[in-house]
Amino acid sequence: MTVRSFKSALLSPNLAGSLWMIAAMAAFALEDAFVKQAAKDLPVSQVLILFGLGGALAFWGLARLKRETVFHADVLSPVMKIRFVFELVGRLFYILALALTPLSSTTAILQATPIFVVLGAALFFGESVGWRRWSAIVIGLVGVLIVLRPAGDSFSLLSLLAVIGMLGFSGRDLASRAAPATLSTNVLGFYGFITIIIAGILFYFWEQPIVIVPTQSHLQALAAAVALGVVAYTSLMKAMRTGEVAAVTPFRYSRLLFGMLLGVVWFGETVDIQMMIGCGVIVASGLFILWRSNRVRS
Numbered sequence: 001m002t003v004r005s006f007k008s009a010l011l012s013p014n015l016a017g018s019l020w021m022i023a024a025m026a027a028f029a030l031e032d033a034f035v036k037q038a039a040k041d042l043p044v045s046q047v048l049i050l051f052g053l054g055g056a057l058a059f060w061g062l063a064r065l066k067r068e069t070v071f072h073a074d075v076l077s078p079v080m081k082i083r084f085v086f087e088l089v090g091r092l093f094y095i096l097a098l099a100l101t102p103l104s105s106t107t108a109i110l111q112a113t114p115i116f117v118v119l120g121a122a123l124f125f126g127e128s129v130g131w132r133r134w135s136a137i138v139i140g141l142v143g144v145l146i147v148l149r150p151a152g153d154s155f156s157l158l159s160l161l162a163v164i165g166m167l168g169f170s171g172r173d174l175a176s177r178a179a180p181a182t183l184s185t186n187v188l189g190f191y192g193f194i195t196i197i198i199a200g201i202l203f204y205f206w207e208q209p210i211v212i213v214p215t216q217s218h219l220q221a222l223a224a225a226v227a228l229g230v231v232a233y234t235s236l237m238k239a240m241r242t243g244e245v246a247a248v249t250p251f252r253y254s255r256l257l258f259g260m261l262l263g264v265v266w267f268g269e270t271v272d273i274q275m276m277i278g279c280g281v282i283v284a285s286g287l288f289i290l291w292r293s294n295r296v297r298s
Helices: 003-010 011-039 042-066 077-098 103-110 113-124 131-146 159-177 183-207 216-242 247-265 271-297
Strands: none
Touching: 003 247, 011 042, 011 077, 011 183, 011 216, 042 077, 042 113, 042 183, 042 216, 077 103, 077 183, 077 247, 103 131, 103 159, 103 247, 103 271, 113 159, 113 271, 131 271, 183 216, 183 271, 216 247, 247 271
């Protein structure tokens, strides 16, 4: 490789977009870890409310800086109401999974989201999905079952929290495709975190916990989670707008590596062969679906 070709590779939009995507996934994984850390001592409802407040304020500030209208009439559109329900389910159950189950397995199950998005697009939007992608969807579901290991002695019903959260995020992503174009990413982010606050309030009445006054370490963990969430969201937008979607999107799966690493190093979790096989099946299925989707469009 010549010096000129090396420089051109470094300046490639696809390379830049891929690096932005990896940065986004690392930030998302760290966000999950800080939320899990805060939920060790604080009730989940408090974590949801405080985390939601911080994120909503951050995205409200970003929207104001860009002179974007936060309180837009399109927020009350039918599609946004559907998106709200899925967002609430996804956020609530995913944070419950972070609090009550290992970070590594929760992150692994989340990687099945693109598979279910394609499944939902075929069932509800009438998108054409050939037998190859249907086969990959089924194989991806097998990968989720390998991670869950429902027939094993180590299976816990708590593992289903991550599955419900993942299904909620899949529905949210599908609804986002039909969301009004008048709503910017900052506005969608603002209402996403408002949804977390509402989820926390609802869960508070169900959980009825003893309210704990957050310590400085709790507030620092939640502040770090909010800051990382904003960085992750911004990096994700930059990734999708810098490189080609086909070149950048596969690096979403780097979140699995970061999540597993944090689970092992930070929380002392163990990752066995069966989980690694399940993760490999999920990632391989998702990448194949992405490859086939891009090939069909071309």
